[in-house]
Each structure stands twice: as C-alpha cells, then as structure tokens.
Amino acid sequence: MSIIKIHSSLRDYEVHLSSVSNYLQELTCLEHKAFLVDENVWQYHANGILKVLPRTEMLLFPALEEKKTLEGAQDIYEYILGRSAKRNLTLVTIGGGILQDVTGFAASTLYRGINWIFIPTTLLAQADSCIGGKTSLNYKGYKNLIGTFYPPMAVWIDPCFLGTLQTQDFFSGLGEVIKLHIMGGEPKIQQILQEYDLICNKDAITLKSAIQTSLEIKGSYITDDEFDRGKRNMLNYGHCFGHALESVSNFYIPHGQAVIVGMILANHIASKRRILTKERCQFFEEKLLMPSLKTQMKPGYFQSDAIIEAMKKDKKRTGSGLVLVMINESDEMIRVDDLEEYEVRDALEVTGKKVIHHEKTN
Amino acid sequence: MSIIKIHSSLRDYEVHLSSVSNYLQELTCLEHKAFLVDENVWQYHANGILKVLPRTEMLLFPALEEKKTLEGAQDIYEYILGRSAKRNLTLVTIGGGILQDVTGFAASTLYRGINWIFIPTTLLAQADSCIGGKTSLNYKGYKNLIGTFYPPMAVWIDPCFLGTLQTQDFFSGLGEVIKLHIMGGEPKIQQILQEYDLICNKDAITLKSAIQTSLEIKGSYITDDEFDRGKRNMLNYGHCFGHALESVSNFYIPHGQAVIVGMILANHIASKRRILTKERCQFFEEKLLMPSLKTQMKPGYFQSDAIIEAMKKDKKRTGSGLVLVMINESDEMIRVDDLEEYEVRDALEVTGKKVIHHEKTN
Numbered sequence: 110m111s112i113i114k115i116h117s118s119l120r121d122y123e124v125h126l127s128s129v130s131n132y133l134q135e136l137t138c139l140e141h142k143a144f145l146v147d148e149n150v151w152q153y154h155a156n157g158i159l160k161v162l163p164r165t166e167m168l169l170f171p172a173l174e175e176k177k178t179l180e181g182a183q184d185i186y187e188y189i190l191g192r193s194a195k196r197n198l199t200l201v202t203i204g205g206g207i208l209q210d211v212t213g214f215a216a217s218t219l220y221r222g223i224n225w226i227f228i229p230t231t232l233l234a235q236a237d238s239c240i241g242g243k244t245s246l247n248y249k250g251y252k253n254l255i256g257t258f259y260p261p262m263a264v265w266i267d268p269c270f271l272g273t274l275q276t277q278d279f280f281s282g283l284g285e286v287i288k289l290h291i292m293g294g295e296p297k298i299q300q301i302l303q304e305y306d307l308i309c310n311k312d313a314i315t316l317k318s319a320i321q322t323s324l325e326i327k328g329s330y331i332t333d334d335e336f337d338r339g340k341r342n343m344l345n346y347g348h349c350f351g352h353a354l355e356s357v358s359n360f361y362i363p364h365g366q367a368v369i370v371g372m373i374l375a376n377h378i379a380s381k382r383r384i385l386t387k388e389r390c391q392f393f394e395e396k397l398l399m400p401s402l403k404t405q406m407k408p409g410y411f412q413s414d415a416i417i418e419a420m421k422k423d424k425k426r427t428g429s430g431l432v433l434v435m436i437n438e439s440d441e442m443i444r445v446d447d448l449e450e451y452e453v454r455d456a457l458e459v460t461g462k463k464v465i466h467h468e469k470t471n
Numbered sequence: 472m473s474i475i476k477i478h479s480s481l482r483d484y485e486v487h488l489s490s491v492s493n494y495l496q497e498l499t500c501l502e503h504k505a506f507l508v509d510e511n512v513w514q515y516h517a518n519g520i521l522k523v524l525p526r527t528e529m530l531l532f533p534a535l536e537e538k539k540t541l542e543g544a545q546d547i548y549e550y551i552l553g554r555s556a557k558r559n560l561t562l563v564t565i566g567g568g569i570l571q572d573v574t575g576f577a578a579s580t581l582y583r584g585i586n587w588i589f590i591p592t593t594l595l596a597q598a599d600s601c602i603g604g605k606t607s608l609n610y611k612g613y614k615n616l617i618g619t620f621y622p623p624m625a626v627w628i629d630p631c632f633l634g635t636l637q638t639q640d641f642f643s644g645l646g647e648v649i650k651l652h653i654m655g656g657e658p659k660i661q662q663i664l665q666e667y668d669l670i671c672n673k674d675a676i677t678l679k680s681a682i683q684t685s686l687e688i689k690g691s692y693i694t695d696d697e698f699d700r701g702k703r704n705m706l707n708y709g710h711c712f713g714h715a716l717e718s719v720s721n722f723y724i725p726h727g728q729a730v731i732v733g734m735i736l737a738n739h740i741a742s743k744r745r746i747l748t749k750e751r752c753q754f755f756e757e758k759l760l761m762p763s764l765k766t767q768m769k770p771g772y773f774q775s776d777a778i779i780e781a782m783k784k785d786k787k788r789t790g791s792g793l794v795l796v797m798i799n800e801s802d803e804m805i806r807v808d809d810l811e812e813y814e815v816r817d818a819l820e821v822t823g824k825k826v827i828h829h830e831k832t833n
Contacts, residue, residue, distance in 0.1 A: 118480040119698075179541055186610065186617070197789040218580075221605065221618040222698065243583065248548060255548070256583040257619060336481075336584065427559040 111317075113324050115240050116332050117260045124240060124324060126317055129228055129267040133161050136226065139199050143189055145212045147172050147204030150230045153273040159203070166192070172207040174360065177247050179255070185215035189223075199224040202261075205231035205278070206238045206364075210256070213244030217259030227261040230270035232282025232316075233365055236323040237289065239264045241331045241341075252356070258336060266320060268313050277363055280403040283308070284365025287397050288347050288372060289323040292330075294440040297322060302396055343442035346434045347371035350456075353419035358410045366404040370464060373398050377456040378448070379435040386438055399467050406468065411461030413454040420453070473679075475686050477602050478694050479622045486602060486686060488679055491590055491629040495523050498588065501561050505551055507574045509534050509566030512592045515635040521565070528554070534569040536722065539609050541617070547577035551585075561586040564623075567593035567640070568600045568726075572618070575606035579621030589623040592632035594644025594678075595727055598685040599651065601626045603693045603703075614718070620698060628682060630675050639725055642765040645670070646727025649759050650709050650734060651685040654692075656802040659684060664758055705804035708796045709733035712818075715781035720772045728766040732826060735760050739818040740810070741797040748800055761829050768830065773823030775816040782815070 110127035125132070136142060144167040151159065151169055168188045170176065176184070189198060200223055202212040209227055216225035229239040242260035245253035271279070286308070290301040300322065301308070307315035327344065334341040351371030355362055362370075376393055379385035417431070426432050431448035472489035487494070498504060506529040513521065513531055530550045532538065538546070551560060562585055564574040571589055578587035591601040604622035607615035633641070648670070652663040662684065663670070669677035689706065696703040713733030717724055724732075738755055741747035779793070788794050793810035 179545070183541070190613070190616075195789050218617045218619060220616065221607075221620055245583075251552070254552075254582065255580045257580060258583055427557050 111321055113240075113321065113328060115260065115328055117242055118335055119242065119258065119260055120262065122260050122263055124264040124266060126266045126268075126321055128269065129265045130158055130161075132265055133158070133228075136199070136201055137161055137163055141195060141198040142166060142201060143168065143192065143198060144201045144203065145170050145185065145208060147208050147230060150204055150270065150273075154270070158267070158269060170204070170208055170212070172205055174207065174247060174252075177207050177211045177245065179246060179248070181211045182215045182218070182246060185212060186219055189215075189219060196220040196223060199226060199262075201226045201228065203228045203230060205229065205234045209234055209238060210243075210245040210253075213259055213261070214246055214255070214257060217244055217257040222259065225259070225261045226263050226265070228265045228267070231274060231278055232271055232320075233278070233285055234282075235266045235268075235271070236282055236320040237285040237327060239266070240324055240327060242335065243337075252352075266317075268316050268320070271311060271313075271316060277366075277404065279311070280401060281363035281365035283401050284347070284363075284368040286319055286323050287401055288368055289326045290319075291372070291393065291397070291436060291440075292343070292346060292442060293322065293326040297326065298397075298440075305397070305400070342444055343434055345444075346436060346442060347375060349420065349423065349431075349433050350374040350416070352423060353416045354410055356419040356422075357412065357415045358407075362404050362406070362410065366402065369398050369401055370406070370460065373464070374456045374460050375433055375435045377460055378433060378452050379437065379443075381452065381455070382435075384435065384437040384443065389438060394463075399463075402464065402467065406461075406464050408461060408465060411457045411464075413450075413457045416457060417450055417453055473683055475602075475683065475690060477622065477690055479604055480697055481604065481620065481622055482624065484622050484625055486626040486628060488628045488630075488683055490631070491627045492520055492523075494627055495520070495590075498561070498563055499523055499525055503557060503560040504528060504563060505530065505554065505560060506563045506565065507532050507547065507570060509570050509592060512566055512632065512635075516632070520629070520631060532566070532570055532574070534567055536569065536609060536614075539569050539573045539607065541608060541610070543573045544577045544580070544608060547574060548581055551577075551581060558582040558585060561588060561624075563588045563590065565590045565592060567591065567596045571596055571600060572605075572607040572615075575621055575623070576608055576617070576619060579606055579619040584621065587621070587623045588625050588627070590627045590629070593636060593640055594633055594682075595640070595647055596644075597628045597630075597633070598644055598682045599647040599689060601628070602686055602689060604697065605699075614714075628679075630678050630682070633673060633675075633678060639728075639766065641673070642763060643725035643727035645763050646709070646725075646730040648681055648685050649763055650730055651688045652681075653734070653755065653759070653798065653802075654705070654708060654804060655684065655688040659688065660759075660802075667759070667762070704806055705796055707806075708798065708804060709737060711782065711785065711793075711795045712736040712778070714785060715778045716772055718781040718784075719774065719777045720769075724766050724768070724772065728764065731760050731763055732768070732822065735826070736818045736822050737795055737797050739822055740795060740814050741799065741805075743814065743817070744797075746797065746799040746805065751800060756825075761825075764826065764829065768823075768826050770823060770827060773819045773826075775812075775819045778819060779812055779815055 113124040148169045229235045242258045245256040248254040290297045347368035351367040354367040376390045380390040430446045432446045433448045475486040510531045591597045604620045607618040610616040652659045709730035713729040716729040738752045742752040792808045794808045795810045
C-alpha cells in the first residue's frame with residue numbers, strides 16, 4: 110500500500126492507494142455514518158466490492174451536473190437530517206468529481222463541517238481532483254461559481270473502479286494525468302511516454318503508479334498555495350482554453366479532453382511567443398496530446414468569438430486582459446495576463462484544423 | 472487606536488477599535504467593492520458616518536432571521552454577479568450578527584471565498600461574534616444548521632454605532648460581555664463590576680474597553696481551537712440552556728439575554744454539584760446576572776419538558792447525555808455530558824421563580 114500525505118491548513122490528510130475492501134468494512138462499523146454512492150458505480154459494484162455497504166445507511170446519487178447545485182446539496186442535508194444524525198456523523202462519498210463536489214460542499218457546510226471520507230472512482234477524481242480540497246456547485250448557468258475549501262479526512266484510491274469506467278471518462282482523466290506529468294518536468298514526461306500504452310490498456314499496476322505520480326506533482330503545487338492565490342494557479346495549464354471549449358461545446362467535450370486541446374492551444378501560443386521551441390511543441394503534440402484525443406471535435410467549437418467571450422468570463426480572471434498558463438522550454442510554468450485576441454484567433458484556427466484532421470485520419 | 476490581532480489557520484486578521492470614518496473613505500476608493508448595509512443602521516447613519524458610501528455600490532439588507540438562509544445568501548450572490556464583479560471584489564458588511572452570518576456565508580462560498588471586511592454595529596457583534604470566523608444560515612427551522620469558518624480580512628469596531636442601538640439589543644450584547652468577563656477570571660470580574668454602571672449608561676470609553684477585554688478573552692479560547700472541537704466549546708457557557716430558552720420562547724428572548732438566564736441555570740447546577748459554592752453562585756447572580764436581565768420572561772419559558780427536548784436537539788451534542796458548560800470555584804470552565812434530567816428540572820423550577828420574581832420587584 111502506498112500513502113501520500115497532503116498538508117492542508119485546515120487538516121492534514123492521507124491518500125491511500127490500495128484495495129478499499131477492508132477499509133469499507135471498517136467504515137461500516139462506525140456508529141454514525143452515511144454513504145453517498147454514485148448510481149452508476151453502484152450498478153457495477155453492488156454485488157462486488159460495495160456488497161458490504163449497509164443499504165439503510167446509503168443514498169444513491171446521480172452524477173449529473175444539474176445535481177451539483179444548492180438544490181443537490183439540500184438533498185444531502187435532508188438525507189442526513191432525516192436520519193437524526195449528529196455533528197459527529199461521518200459521510201463517505203463513493204463516486205467521481207461531481208459527487209465529490211456536491212457532497213464535499215454539503216459536508217463542509219452542514220454543522221460548519223462534518224467528517225468526510227472520499228473514495229474516488231474515476232480516473233479524473235483519483236489522479237487529480239481528490240486532493241486540493243476544492244468543493245464546487247454550479248449556480249444559474251455559472252459552472253463552479255459557489256464552493257468551499259474542505260479537504261476530506263482521508264482519500265482511498267482503489268484502481269478496481271477504473272475497470273468499469275466508460276472510455277470517454279477514462280480518456281477525460283488521462284488528460285489531467287498527462288498535464289500533471291508534463292508539469293512534473295522531463296523525468297515524468299519520459300515516464301509517461303514509456304508507460305503510455307500500458308496506461309491506455311488500463312494495466313492496473315501502471316495506472317496506480319501514474320495516479321501516484323500525478324498526485325505527488327499536484328501535491329507540490331497545492332501545499333504552498335492551498336487557497337489558490339499564486340502557484341496553484343499554474344495547475345490551470347490547459348484549462349484557460351479548456352474551460353472555454355467545454356462551455357462553447359455546451360459541455361459535450363469531457364473536461365480532461367478539453368484540457369488536452371487547451372494544452373495544444375497554449376503550447377502553440379508559447380511557441381509563437383518564442384518561449385517554447387516548435388520542436389518541443391510538436392513533441393508534446395505528437396507523442397502525448399494528439400494520441401490522447403478521443404472525443405469527436407466539431408469545427409464550431411473553435412469559433413474564436415465564442416471562445417474569447419467564454420475566456421473573458423473565466424472566474425480566475427481579475428484584470429482586463431486574457432489569462433494564459435503556458436509551459437516554457439525548461440518545463441517551467443508561466444502565467445501571463447496580456448494574451449491578445451489575435452493570438453487566440455491564430456491558435457484556434459491552426460489547432461482546430463489539426464484536431465479535426467487528426468480525427469479524420471484516425 | 473487599539474488593535475487586536477487574531478490568529479486563524481485560514482488567515483490572520485486584525486480587529487481595529489477606532490472611528491471607522493477614514494477607513495470607510497479608503498474602502499470607497501477600492502476598484503471593486505460592494506457594501507452590504509443593515510437597513511436599520513442605514514436609517515440612523517445615512518447622513519452621518521455612512522454618508523461617504525457610494526449608493527450605486529451598496530445593497531441595503533434587512534436584519535431578519537428569515538433572510539439568514541440559503542435564499543438570503545442567493546440574494547447576495549445575485550447582487551454581486553449583477554455588478555459583473557470579479558473574484559477580486561471586496562465585500563464590506565456593515566451590520567450586526569444576522570448580516571455577519573449571511574454575508575459571511577456568501578463571501579466564503581462565492582468563488583470559494585472573496586475579500587470580506589466586517590464593520591459590526593451591535594454590541595453582540597462588536598464584543599463577541601465579530602471574531603472566531605463562524606458564518607451561519609438557518610435551514611428549515613434549524614437555527615444555524617449550515618455554515619462555514621471564514622474570518623473577515625479585517626474587523627473595524629466603532630462604538631458610535633452603539634448610540635443608536637435599541638435597549639433590548641444593547642442588553643442582549645451585555646449578556647455576552649458579562650459571560651466573557653466571568654470567563655476571564657477574578658480580575659476581569661472585578662473590572663466589569665466596577666465598570667458596570669458606566670457600561671449600562673453607554674459611556675463610550677468604558678464600552679470600548681469592555682469590548683476590547685471581551686474580544687481578548689474570546690480570542691484566547693478560539694486561537695487554540697479554531698474549528699470548535701475542544702476548548703472553544705467552553706464559550707458555550709450559558710448557551711446550553713440559552714439556546715433551548717431561545718427556541719422555547721420562539722426566539723422572543725434575545726440571544727444574550729437567554730445566555731444570562733443560561734448562566735444562572737448552569738451556576739445553580741454547578742452549586743448543586745458542589746463545584747461552585749452557594750456564595751459564589753449568589754454573588755454572580757446578584758451582582759451581574761439578575762441586574763442585566765431586561766427581557767420580560769414568562770413562566771412558560773421554563774417548562775422543563777420543552778427545555779429538555781430543545782437541549783437534546785443541540786447540534787453540539789454528540790453523545791447520548793445532556794451537555795452543560797459550567798464554571799467552578801476557581802473560575803475554570805468545565806464541560807460535562809452527563810447532565811441528568813432531574814437536575815435540569817430542579818434548576819428550571821428554582822431559577823424560573825427567581826427570574827419572574829425579580830421582574831415583578833423591579
């Protein structure tokens with residue numbers, strides 16, 4: 110079993126990479142507990158690893174964006190209150206990012222915070238979102254507008270859940286895994302290149318190692334900047350364009366896939382600005398980014414007016430210019446807030462064509 | 472000007488005791504700001520100290536319990552979003568505890584936390600609630616069920632606001648001031664005894680000093696236990712019964728007045744348990760607690776079944792017994808969770824009579 114320790118000013122916590130079987134058994138022995146389980150995950154694992162869960166202390170929750178709202182959080186309050194639970198109840202979430210966001214928000218706000226344990230079941234949640242303590246709700250068309258910082262007391266990662274993940278969701282998670290490995294610098298980039306095929310084939314040992322590396326790299330960014338005022342912002346590599354692409358595609362593009370295209374776009378601009386060589390840009394594109402693109406992209410997603418409009422709405426933008434996080438030739442992350450619209454238009458035109466051509470030839 | 476520094480794992484912040492006039496002028500110069508002002512406070516000070524506030528960047532908010540809800544928080548989200556505000560907006564709250572609770576919740580959850588400055592205007596908020604970082608919302612009949620820990624960036628206390636406070640509200644605040652002085656031990660008890668008449672006459676200098684002492688004592692309890700898992704719980708002296716009395720009176724009794732009766736009840740039980748002498752119990756009662764009771768109490772408020780029922784619902788109760796915080800003969804705070812119902816019945820009978828008799832003779 111591997112354990113990663115995460116420091117947080119709210120509470121230090123541990124991420125366990127191991128079979129969750131015995132731990133679930135332990136949790137069922139707690140006096141006051143409630144299990145919030147993703148409906149899909151339950152479907153696949155009700156007779157397997159989740160068999161031990163007490164049906165009377167379990168709420169099945171749909172992993173839908175429209176449930177990631179104040180209304181969804183209220184469903185969770187009601188469920189817990191209906192069980193005359195007390196402040197020392199432990200809430201155990203078993204699911205992906207959506208469940209993490211809404212149950213984490215509910216756990217952080219009920220009684221100003223109850224015990225919370227998270228067992229992530231998607232690659233995105235296991236390799237990325239499970240640490241960092243962000244909880245989020247959508248609000249009236251604004252994605253993730255509302256939220257808190259509230260780390261779980263413990264995270265337990267069991268790769269067994271990845272076996273039943275849909276292909277789209279797997280490749281969405283892969284986007285963040287690749288991003289984090291690139292941010293980890295040359296040795297990690299070489300590592301993922303070597304392991305790439307095994308990862309795509311969902312080889313359990315390789316996946317576990319890639320998840321661990323991803324979390325260690327992310328951990329190094331969040332420890333010094335838990336509340337996202339500086340260094341942590343660099344994790345937005347691929348996200349400045351990524352969020353805009355998700356929005357313009359009306360959330361048809363899965364998050365991690367949008368991040369992949371976002372990295373291609375950011376690299377293009379970095380290369381035009383001469384902070385990344387064309388060769389390095391091409392290397393990332395050909396070896397890691399393009400091969401991981403599995404979502405069908407439409408030319409409409411690359412319309413520059415719509416993308417620029419969406420980028421202007423980015424909640425992390427505080428000045429008047431557009432913001433971009435890029436990587437330079439020395440694998441250092443750089444954030445600029447003077448991105449010009451013509452650079453965006455150029456990047457979208459070139460990249461849009463490439464991405465759509467790539468699909469046709471694959 | 473006096474400054475009290477408060478340590479918090481989320482952020483350290485300062486409480487300034489001084490005229491807020493120049494500071495308000497400074498705040499109006501911020502590029503992105505919004506002022507949330509208590510309707511009543513505005514009525515009294517619109518042409519005075521609050522004259523500098525820009526009307527176009529100000530929302531008047533009613534200090535009503537029914538606005539201290541998720542709906543009230545949404546009113547604040549909407550107001551801020553309607554001004555196309557960004558994540559670097561500073562929200563300035565000017566009001567009492569209700570405004571602190573609901574605007575603090577909104578500030579802590581919008582974009583996972585925006586800049587927030589609190590200018591408390593009631594004695595309760597100035598001398599007690601403004602530090603500690605608790606935000607609260609009522610939820611479906613449950614008082615303060617939802618909330619976060621989110622300290623303001625700065626607190627600015629100007630006693631000028633106390634001049635326009637209603638008598639009931641003033642004596643509600645006095646309850647917490649007395650509680651904190653008692654918790655501060657013998658020197659602070661002697662201090663408030665000496666200053667009592669001046670405080671009741673709202674002498675500005677004495678009030679400022681009593682507020683400062685109250686905050687310093689509270690500060691010593693919250694610094695080591697910000698998230699209220701241990702020592703901070705002692706601040707609940709007077710609150711175990713106090714919350715129940717508020718609830719049974721359908722919130723007719725103002726909070727701090729209920730805390731005063733709660734201290735009388737807790738002292739009675741402490742004396743019966745022989746951890747406080749009858750003399751000391753009587754001393755607190757005659758010198759500080761009874762004289763500060765200004766709310767008319769009805770015999771119905773002391774019905775033991777209703778009080779016990781309400782105490783069982785206390786959100787801080789995690790075991791099966793009833794919880795009580797008491798003071799002992801050495802001015803040390805003690806928390807027990809084995810309070811027996813017969814002790815509660817006895818205390819209510821004796822104290823109920825005393826309180827109602829006290830009113831009749833005053």
